[in-house]
Amino acid sequence: MLDIFITSRVRRKIVVIYAKYPDFKTHVRGLAKLIKEDAGNIQRELKRLEKVGLLISEKQGNTKVYSANKHFPIFKELQSIVLKSQKTAQKKTIY
Secondary structure, eight states: OHHHHOOOHHHHHHHHHHHHOTTOEEOHHHHHHHHTOOHHHHHHHHHHHHHHTSEEEEEETTEEEEEEOTTSTTHHHHHHHHHHHHHHHHHHHHO
């Protein structure tokens, strides 16, 4: 269901991860390994999501670590949509 609203597959996977696990922090390579996508595509999407304010980043040595911005104006609503869409997807696989 999320694919209707978030057309980029990589962006959708990133949004789902950070919505489901708001305390999750990782760098580009760690996220690439987790969601099995190309690090270059992930980096591009992380920059976009940071630019709009959904994600925040901090430097840890030479590494940029990303986390969810829980103060993003629609974070709670987005989180609710993601969780509901996950439940809907699970129900469809059961039937």
